[in-house]
Amino acid sequence: MSDIDDVKMDFLLMGAPAGLRFNPALPGGLHFLDPISRVEIKLDVEGSQENLFRPLVCRAYLSIYVRPSVVRFVSSLLVGRFESYEDMPISLPYVKYGATQIDANGNIAKGFGVPFEMYPPQVQSVCDTVEASLLQTVERFLRFLRWQQNIDGPHFLFEGSPSLYWRIEGDAYRHVGLRVQNSEGASPAGIEWKHDDQADLETLWLDQAADEPLAHELLREAKNIAEHSPRSSFLVATSALEVGTKAYVAHLRPETAWLLAELPAPPIHKMLRTYIPDLHTAQGTPLTYWDKLRPLFKRVEANATTRNKLTHTGRVSISPELLESHIQDISDILYLFDVLKGHEWAKHNLSHSLRSALGWPASRRTRHRVSLRVGGI
Structure with missing residues (x-):
């Protein structure tokens, strides 16, 4: 040779x-x-x-x-x-x-x-x-x-x-x-059935008007397709946030439901940062901790720009790290809405970082970060 x-x-x-x-x-x-x-x-x-x-x-x-x-x-x-x-x-x-x-x-x-x-x-x-x-x-x-x-x-x-x-x-x-293959993520969520879990579900069950919000369903879909279709997952997750935010505003002010359904909504980060706390203040239930969420809303604003670029050009790359962070932020916001509706159990589904920022007690959930390494020298 x-x-x-x-x-x-x-x-x-x-x-x-x-x-x-x-x-x-x-x-x-x-x-x-x-x-x-x-x-x-x-x-x-x-x-x-x-x-x-x-x-x-x-x-x-x-x-x-x-x-x-x-x-x-x-x-x-x-x-x-x-x-x-x-x-x-x-x-x-x-x-x-x-x-x-x-x-x-x-x-x-x-x-x-x-x-x-x-x-x-x-x-x-x-x-x-x-x-x-x-x-x-x-x-x-x-x-x-x-x-x-x-x-x-x-x-x-x-x-x-x-x-x-x-x-x-x-x-x-x-x-x-x-x-070598490295992967890191949350451990699988398993069913827990402690006394508090059973009591929370029984209370929820007795509320005949209660149903899982569409926003949570959409976010679950986004998680299911995250690995293979990150761009689609990003768009579905963002839609979940928009649906959840509009639904919560309609919950606070039922008379706005028709308007929110028929007209384009203002930027979601502005609704989160200003409109929702203003509504609470007007109803005599001020959100005293809301300013602590500004870093979260800033990420929402940045990701809204990414979503717009993606929908307009189709050429934006969505990294696994960005997608994971985006999905977690939206999950936190949706469960915050649940907390504001009176579901105290929803606090246990918030991320550790958000609970720490708000000074809330640790979650009773037991999910962990798992790192896997396969192959290599």
């Missing part, structure tokens, strides 16, 4: 499209070639031939030319040897789980998958570039397919994350090593 000329490598991205079926079946599957990127996409059936509506598997192929050093490392990896390189993040022998996974000569123990982070930076860069190109192309294709043919389906495109494979010419495709 020359150290000058680039060498061709083949890559494959494979995953199961969510909710897609052939109708009723395409004997040869579906084939599409992107004339620009040269990504080749194939959709074919998976499973029993007796099931005409069986699930599909999507494969996207791309061949590129890479440096000989990349091919040498991958070629060695595919035959069970780890080729040393300068500034490796590990030293050999590599011991993990109490056993030698890679010996001093670079021989990889049977069953050990070399993590992505152990690859040379040049190899990682090639994989990242190819995976991004394949994923962008195949997602665009599936979205166009669903749109063009009015195909029903969930918000997400794949059942799980598609996997990346590679091969050197003449070899079968092999799985690219998995990169």
Whole structure:
């Protein structure tokens, strides 16, 4: 192999499209070639031939030319040897789980998958570039397919994350090593049934006019689609805030219900910051702690600007951190409305930061922050 000329490598991205079926079946599957990127996409059936509506598997192929050093490392990896390189993040022998996974000569123990982070930076860069190109192309294709043919389906495109494979010419495709995965979020909410919980629900149950507000339903929908459709989740969450705020104003002043339903409402952050406390003051129930919520309302105002940019251009990126913060802020506001309606139990559903800012007692709920790490060196 020359150290000058680039060498061709083949890559494959494979995953199961969510909710897609052939109708009723395409004997040869579906084939599409992107004339620009040269990504080749194939959709074919998976499973029993007796099931005409069986699930599909999507494969996207791309061949590129890479440096000989990349091919040498991958070629060695595919035959069970780890080729040393300068500034490796590990030293050999590599011991993990109490056993030698890679010996001093670079021989990889049977069953050990070399993590992505152990690859040379040049190899990682090639994989990242190819995976991004394949994923962008195949997602665009599936979205166009669903749109063009009015195909029903969930918000997400794949059942799980598609996997990346590679091969050197003449070899079968092999799985690219998995990169470390970190995730952090609230622990799952489980049902609690302490004496206070039962008493609160019984009181709520006896109120024949009580019903879960639409705003809470909308926010739950936003949470359910947050992972796969962050922009849609952001818009639905913002709608939940608007619905909840209008509903609370109508609760305070029933005569405004028709006006709020028929006319565009003023900016929500202004209603929260000024209009609602003014209504309370006029009714003789001033909200003495409302000024402590100004940082919250300032975030609402900033997120309203983001929502407007998103709806007008469709090109705004919503980070997981921004979405989580936005949903939590809206949840706090909606439960504050519940508190103001006389539901004392709603205080326990407020975030720790908001309860602390208001000087309210700790919640009796027992959710925690959970950090998970999978894979890696």
